[in-house]
Amino acid sequence: MRHEIVAAQPATPTGVHPMTGKPAYLEIDGLWKAFGEFVALKGVSLSIREGEFVCFLGPSGCGKTTLLRAVAGLDLQTRGTIHQAGKDISTLPPSKRDYGIVFQSYALFPNLTIERNIAFGLENAGRPRAEINARVAELLALVGLASQAKKYPAQLSGGQQQRIALARAMAVAPGLLLLDEPLSALDAKVRVHLRHEIKELQRKLGVTTIMVTHDQEEALSMADRIVVMNHGVIEQIGTPTEIYRQPSTLFVADFIGETNQIPAKVLADDRLAVEGTELACAPHQLALDSNATAVIRPVDIIPHSMSGIDKVGTPENLIEVIVKEMEFLGSFWRTRLSSPRLGSRILIADFSINAVRRLGIAVGGAMRVELPGERLLVFGKAA
Numbered sequence: 001m002r003h004e005i006v007a008a009q010p011a012t013p014t015g016v017h018p019m020t021g022k023p024a025y026l027e028i029d030g031l032w033k034a035f036g037e038f039v040a041l042k043g044v045s046l047s048i049r050e051g052e053f054v055c056f057l058g059p060s061g062c063g064k065t066t067l068l069r070a071v072a073g074l075d076l077q078t079r080g081t082i083h084q085a086g087k088d089i090s091t092l093p094p095s096k097r098d099y100g101i102v103f104q105s106y107a108l109f110p111n112l113t114i115e116r117n118i119a120f121g122l123e124n125a126g127r128p129r130a131e132i133n134a135r136v137a138e139l140l141a142l143v144g145l146a147s148q149a150k151k152y153p154a155q156l157s158g159g160q161q162q163r164i165a166l167a168r169a170m171a172v173a174p175g176l177l178l179l180d181e182p183l184s185a186l187d188a189k190v191r192v193h194l195r196h197e198i199k200e201l202q203r204k205l206g207v208t209t210i211m212v213t214h215d216q217e218e219a220l221s222m223a224d225r226i227v228v229m230n231h232g233v234i235e236q237i238g239t240p241t242e243i244y245r246q247p248s249t250l251f252v253a254d255f256i257g258e259t260n261q262i263p264a265k266v267l268a269d270d271r272l273a274v275e276g277t278e279l280a281c282a283p284h285q286l287a288l289d290s291n292a293t294a295v296i297r298p299v300d301i302i303p304h305s306m307s308g309i310d311k312v313g314t315p316e317n318l319i320e321v322i323v324k325e326m327e328f329l330g331s332f333w334r335t336r337l338s339s340p341r342l343g344s345r346i347l348i349a350d351f352s353i354n355a356v357r358r359l360g361i362a363v364g365g366a367m368r369v370e371l372p373g374e375r376l377l378v379f380g381k382a383a
Contacts, residue, residue, distance in 0.1 A: 023086070025050035025208050026071070026176065031080035033066050040066040041077070042232040053202050053209045055219040058229035059255070064212045065180065067229070071210065072178055073097050085175060099176040100169030104184055106161045108153040114164055115140065115149040121172045139167040142201065159190040166198065170205065177202070179211040183218065195222055216256050220244065228252050250379040253295045260301075260347055264294040264378070272378060275343040280316045280373030291381040298334065300375040301349035304368040305359050317371040321347065323363050326356075335361065337369065 024047035033041040040063050048054050056064035069075040071082060073094040081090045089097050100121075108117050115136050122132045140146040143163040145156075153161055162182060169177060182198070183191045199222050202209050213219055219226045220240040228235045228243060228251075236248045247253035254261065264272040264279075266286045272279055272294055279294070286292055304318070321337040324346065333356050337347040349369060351361060361367060 024048060024083075025052075025085055026210075027081075027083040028067075028071070029081045029083075031067070031070060031082070032078045033063075033070060033075065034078045040232050041070070041080075044080070044232075044234055046227060046234065046237070048208060048210070050208055051206045053199065053211070053222060053224045055223035055226050056210065056212045056229060057214070057216065057219040057226050058235075059214060062229040063232040064214075064227075064229050066232075068178055068180055068210060068212045071176075072099060072101055097176075098174050099178050100172065100174040101178040101180065102162070102165045102169045102182045104181045106153075106165040106185075108161060108165060108168070110153055112152070113149065114145065114151055114153070114156070117153070117164060118168045118171050120168065125172060135171060139171060142204070143167050143197075157190075158186050159194055162186065162194060163197070166201065170201075170207070175208065177207045177209040179209065181212055181214070184213075184215070191218070198222065220256075228255065230255075247295075247377070250293055250295070253377060253379065258298050258348065258350075259295050260298065260345075262294040262296075262342065262345055262347075263381070264292045266290050266292050266378070270373070272376075275341060275345075277319070277341040279371065279376060281376040281378050282374055284378040286378060286380060293379050293381055295377045295379060296371055296375055298348045298350040300372060301347070302370040302372065303349070303351050303355050303359055303361065304370060306366055306368060315370045316373055317376065318368050319371065320366065320368050323361060323365050323367065326361070326363050333361070 026048040028044060028046040031041050031044040032039065044063070044067060056067060058064050066075060070077045073089070073092055076091065081088060083089065084098060109120065112120070118136045118139055119132050122135060136149075137146070140149055143166060145160060145163055148156060148160065153164070156164065165182070183194055186194065195218060211222065220243075223240055225237060225239055226243045227237050230251050236243060236252045238246070243252065244256055247256065253259055262274055264274045266288055267273050267278060268288070269285065270281055270283050272281050272292060274294060281294060306320070319339050319341050321339040323335055324338050325336040327334040332350045332352055335349050335351055337349055339347070347369070355361070359367065
């Protein structure tokens with residue numbers, strides 16, 4: 001049985017990119033991969049345009065690394081096809097495919113200098129020495145490590161080693177760059193710095209790039225489009241803004257960022273009831289009187305004082321709450337709120353420092369919050 005794929009964009013003809021209508025640079029069609037009885041990929045289809053930066057995102061075991069390895073030819077698919085630049089590469093060995101790859105462990109040769117590591121692929125390709133030297137110098141300058149050419153990998157920091165691994169992968173000017181969780185072995189501060197550097201490098205070179213990650217922040221900050229995977233299928237494909245603001249499934253809404261999930265009953269295509277309280281919500285297509293899950297992100301909840309409203313007119317979905325807990329997280333306060341109108345459900349809301357100061361929000365205090373209808377998303381009841 002073929003598994004259906006839920007995607008953010010409409011179906012398009014094979015070989016055509018959904019965003020541009022132009023021929024796709026990388027076309028993955030109906031990919032299945034089984035390891036014995038375990039099926040890791042279930043009919044995955046995806047089009048990637050030339051120069052695009054795409055992240056495969058999902059929890060451990062979702063199939064994202066298996067999909068990357070199938071593209072690389074390291075694990076051939078059970079069935080399905082892969083085309084790159086119009087060429088069928090479905091059964092080609094890795095050495096015959098046009099890509100560079102960077103692994104989580106960097107995989108630098110410890111007995112070779114930095115410049116020799118970068119030159120390795122060029123030397124194997126039989127390039128002239130003058131060309132190799134010029135290319136190595138160009139890449140070292142591009143990653144900002146020209147002064148480290150004569151050093152060995154062990155003499156560099158983790159972040160520097162990762163930059164060298166990127167330079168080595170780009171040495172032969174591949175048409176496709178594959179990144180397998182390249183930042184996961186680094187500490188948080190270095191990861192943030194390298195995220196920017198990798199994205200800038202990719203833009204300068206214009207190389208089509210696929211990165212596997214389980215880190216939502218990495219995907220949101222680096223990708224042109226994100227492919228969210230779960231249990232071997234694609235849950236949604238979209239830009240970071242689309243994935244975050246318009247999740248197409250409850251899994252995507254829950255996996256990307258923080259959410260409040262509230263049991264509800266459908267009253268109309270833009271109304272629902274929570275513990276008997278009627279609320280406006282984003283339009284949906286669930287059946288009347290069906291059980292549902294209402295979802296709203298903490299950052300979308302708007303605070304108001306008990307004595308006034310912060311905008312003209314009385315907003316819909318205004319609820320009186322008691323502040324149960326407050327947690328200072330640097331740039332905002334994470335609050336936990338209770339309300340009889342929500343039953344025993346605790347509502348998590350993120351308020352700016354200025355809002356907390358201006359409204360005098362404090363533990364034990366009463367206030368009102370607005371749940372904007374357009375940000376109150378509705379999904380079928382969670383299993």
